[in-house]
Structures are given as structure tokens and as C-alpha cells.
């Protein structure tokens with residue numbers, strides 16, 4: 353197996369900078385669309401054979417240095433007892449959002465192996481398929497990001513319901529995020545047991561918080577989850593979208609790797625994090641719409657900046673957008689592999 357990604361996560365010496373991309377499997381790939389034309393998204397997530405197939409597509413098409421399990425962050429939320437649907441227009445919709453203590457009380461802490469067997473089956477298929485290829489990353493939504501979906505009932509602009517719960521009914525919010533933290537720990541531990549070789553926590557919406565609220569309502573739970581997961585012995589990656597104002601806190605999370613979005617220059621992020629942390633990121637996903645030579649220039653710039661950290665895993669600052677030209681994504685991976693040699 354080409355283990356350069358895992359070596360970079362651990363801050364070991366590497367021959368070149370490894371690269372994978374958030375949302376590397378998905379709608380921008382015609383091969384994904386072909387599979388999706390016969391099956392809805394949630395059913396695809398729950399079909400181990402097909403979920404494994406779409407996980408492997410970017411590994412074969414792009415030549416990335418890691419695979420990420422095909423699933424969604426909301427799968428365990430459904431297992432906690434909420435009804436989940438994906439609408440083409442609105443994205444995820446959770447009916448009957450959580451707004452009271454009674455609603456939190458009704459949430460189940462799932463027996464993940466019993467309730468989500470398809471996730472672990474997919475991981476087992478993938479480890480066999482990837483044996484001579486690249487490592488497999490498992491993932492979960494981070495506690496706060498999952499809480500926002502549960503409280504808002506879907507994506508939100510201002511997260512007013514979430515913040516109202518934090519500010520007006522703090523014990524209820526803490527009760528909810530505690531239940532989520534326990535679920536996430538058992539879910540990711542089971543992914544590792546099934547064969548995931550690294551895990552990433554996606555905190556897509558934590559950047560919507562004032563730093564003092566992140567510190568009080570979110571960080572203790574992230575820290576707890578990471579410290580429990582580190583006992584499993586695989587690298588833990590923590591990605592916060594819109595992280596710039598929170599890096600002072602994020603630095604103390606205990607994660608092996610910190611994922612950085614594109615709104616902060618990589619050099620500034622590394623200055624804030626210090627030299628003891630491996631960074632992952634952080635090209636603007638829209639930079640994939642630049643001409644190829646310009647993409648190369650950005651890659652060179654970022655590789656050079658990444659050298660100041662303990663280690664650098666190249667990635668986008670958020671997921672690949674559905675409209676992205678595949679040839680540009682291939683060119684990006686090639687450029688990282690060409691210019692990232694012998695750091």
C-alpha cells in the first residue's frame with residue numbers, strides 16, 4: 353500500500369506531498385452520475401457494493417493518495433431516530449427539528465454496529481479493494497455541525513435556532529451535544545475497528561460561532577471526542593470550515609492534522625498553529641475553474657507555504673463543487689505530485 357498519506361499525518365518524512373480532496377467522490381464525476389442515475393443518494397450510501405464502487409472512482413480517475421468512505425455526515429443522525437430526506441433543491445431535510453429537552457430525551461444513542469451495518473460492510477469491502485493502493489479515511493460530522501442540522505432541520509443561513517438554544521436553554525444544548533459526542537465516538541471507533549486507517553471530523557458550521565461561544569459550547573466536546581479516538585491509534589483530522597478566528601483554540605484540540613479552509617492564507621494558518629501540527633488544505637474549490645497554468649501556480653505557492661508546518665497534506669479548503677471540470681481536478685493532482693517532490 354502507498355502509505356505516504358498516513359506518514360504525512362504522523363509528521364514523518366515523505367518523498368512528496370500527498371493529496372486527496374474533500375468530496376472527491378460526487379456529482380462532478382460522470383462515473384458517479386451514472387451510478388446515481390439509478391438510485392437515490394441515501395439508498396446509495398446504504399448499499400455497500402455501490403458505496404465502495406463510488407469511493408474507488410476518484411482513486412482510479414484522479415490518482416489521489418487516500419480514499420474517503422462514501423457516506424454522509426447525517427447517516428448517524430438518522431440512526432438517532434430522526435427522519436432524513438435529501439431534496440435536490442434544499443439538500444438534507446430533517447423533519448421535526450430538535451427544539452426541546454423532551455425531543456433530546458427521545459433521541460437514541462445508537463448501537464452503531466447493529467444499526468449502521470452497511471457502513472462497516474462498505475469499509476471491509478474497501479480495505480480489500482485498496483490493499484495495494486491507498487489508505488482509507490473514515491469520517492463523521494463533528495458534534496456541533498450535527499447539532500445544527502438537528503436543531504435547524506437542514507442547512508441554515510444564520511443558525512438562529514441553534515444559537516437561541518445555546519443562549520436561552522444552554523442545558524438542553526449541552527445535553528444534545530453530549531449525546532452526539534458519545535454517538536460520534538462510538539461511530540468512529542467502530543469505523544476504525546472495521547478498517548478505517550485515519551478519521552476526519554467535519555465541523556462545517558463551527559466557523560459561524562463567535563470564538564467565546566465556540567470555546568464554551570463546542571470545543572470541550574471536540575476535545576473529548578479526539579482524545580477518545582486517539583486511543584484507537586490512527587491519525588485524527590479535524591476540519592473546521594471558516595476556521596481563521598478559531599485557530600488559537602483549534603490548536604489545542606489534540607488532532608494530529610488540522611484541515612484549513614481557503615479564507616486564510618496557509619502561511620498565516622501555520623503561524624497560528626505552530627510547528628508541531630500537520631496541516632491539510634487549503635486551495636479555494638473555485639480555483640479549479642482557473643486555466644491549468646494558473647492552477648499550477650497556486651499549487652506551487654501552496655506547497656512552498658506548507659513547508660513551514662510539521663507536515664502538509666494537500667487538499668481543497670472545502671469540497672469539490674459539482675460543476676468542476678474533471679480534467680482540472682486531474683491536473684491539480686498531477687501538479688501536486690510533480691511539484692511536491694522531495695520537500
Ligand code: CP3
Pocket residue numbers: 373374375376377378379388393420421422423424425426438442443444491507554556593671
Ligand atoms: O468526500 C467524499 O467524497 C465522501 C463523501 C461525502 C459526502 N458528504 C457525499 C455527498 C462526505 C465526506 C460528506 C460530508 C458532508 N455531508 C458534510 C461535511 C463536508 C462539507 O461539505 O462541509 C456535510 C455538511 C454534509 C451534508 C450534506 N450532504 C449536504 C449539505 C448535501 C447537499 C449539498 C450537496 O453538496 O450536494 C449532501 C449531499 C451529498 N453528500 C452528496 C454527496 C456526493 C450529493 C448527493 C447527490 O448525489 O445528489
